[in-house]
Amino acid sequence: MTGAFFTSRWVDVPEWVTEEPPGALPQGFRAAGVACGLKESGSLDLGLMRCDGPDLASAIRFTSSAVVAAPVLVTRDRANAAQIKVVAVNSGNANAATGGRGLDEAARMQGAAAMSSGVGEDAVAVCSTGVIGVQLDGRKVTRGILDASKQLTAEGEEAFARAIMTTDAFDKRASLTVELTGGPVRLTAQAKGAGMIQPRFATMLCFVQTDAKLEAETADLLLGVTVKRSFDRISVDGQLSTNDTVVLQCSGASGVTVAPESEDEVRFGQALDALLRQLGLHIVRDGEGSKRVGRVTVRGGNHGAGEVVARAVANSPLVKAALHGGDPNWGRIAQAIGGALYGSAPIAFDIAIEGVQVAVAGAAARFDEAALAQLVDRDEVDYVIGLPGDGHETEVFFSDLSHEYVTINAEYTT
Structure with missing residues (x-):
């Protein structure tokens, strides 16, 4: 209950x-x-x-x-x-x-x-x-x-x-x-x-x-x-x-x-x-001014790659700013994946946002952008990333990056 x-x-x-x-x-x-x-x-x-x-x-x-x-x-x-x-x-x-x-x-x-x-x-x-x-x-x-x-x-x-x-x-x-x-x-x-x-x-x-x-x-x-x-x-x-x-x-x-x-x-x-x-x-x-919460789930990835990618996406200022603005910009997620796995190109990653497949095998998928924009305009937004390999599934919950967060931490001791 x-x-x-x-x-x-x-x-x-x-x-x-x-x-x-x-x-x-x-x-x-x-x-x-x-x-x-x-x-x-x-x-x-x-x-x-x-x-x-x-x-x-x-x-x-x-x-x-x-x-x-x-x-x-x-x-x-x-x-x-x-x-x-x-x-x-x-x-x-x-x-x-x-x-x-x-x-x-x-x-x-x-x-x-x-x-x-x-x-x-x-x-x-x-x-x-x-x-x-x-x-x-x-x-x-x-x-x-x-x-x-x-x-x-x-x-x-x-x-x-x-x-x-x-x-x-x-x-x-x-x-x-x-x-x-x-x-x-x-x-x-x-x-x-x-x-x-x-x-x-x-x-x-x-x-x-x-x-x-x-x-x-x-x-x-x-x-x-x-x-x-x-x-x-x-x-x-x-x-x-x-x-x-x-x-x-x-x-x-x-x-x-x-x-x-x-x-x-x-x-x-x-x-x-x-x-x-x-x-x-x-x-x-x-989250000191957070507006939205995201969850990133990573499936696949050998030798702990899934954990590295999940944390990189959750901590990316670009991803967090997009989450705050309700912007389904999956390119921000792609860059975080690439930064986490640098030196491993090319990576055939998949990305889904709120169940909508936006990238397949490292390339853009066809989807209704207007419908997806409505889906991410909510308190909780779900991201799923697929990587090559048979690694375990991992998840990280993260907040967005807000103007208030910057204000609070810029003035914390003053």
């Missing part, structure tokens, strides 16, 4: 998944969001999420960037990824490229969250998002964590979601009920991201909560698979971030067990997959 959250035709929603009004967290979770003064606007900028479930299990994924923010390093090296009880997040400052002092502040943030929650530091994940290269004011963060710890409630999800936003035009959160053979479980999530988005994660954070009971190994397996089909498949501007983190926490408070290699593992995994794919598409749709 779909509602306000599932909006894309590219997401398959299982029949055993029902959308609920967002706001209340699954059993065993409490959250809060406060303003600690990192943002000049005075808006919420510090979020705290706590799991008090009887059968805690968790899993984490991080950015693959070579320039890694201090909170990523601290969480990766000092936290137990399978037993994350508390997540502390600040926005307004990425605490990235901040040297030894930045690491100290991330450790202080972790320590403050542990102390205020009465848990060990290894049970705390810390995340930051915002401007790179500016020292984080740890005193403000510490005070914010203490304030947030006193305001934790099962209804604090909205404030938490708002506290993690930076240039986001809207919050990205969902609440689902998943019917398993053992009974219903809840699945909620909050994400942020709008710019510096590239496959292999993005400037994005995502926090997922469920009251289902999972083994840590199962949680890790399902998170890894679904991240590869969601956040690894999105691009706004082809820029790889320093701070990306995804955390899945399972409280077990529902009493419903998701056993390994069971039907319920499949059901829960498909629900998580739909949730994360739609969150990824919401990030792309935000």
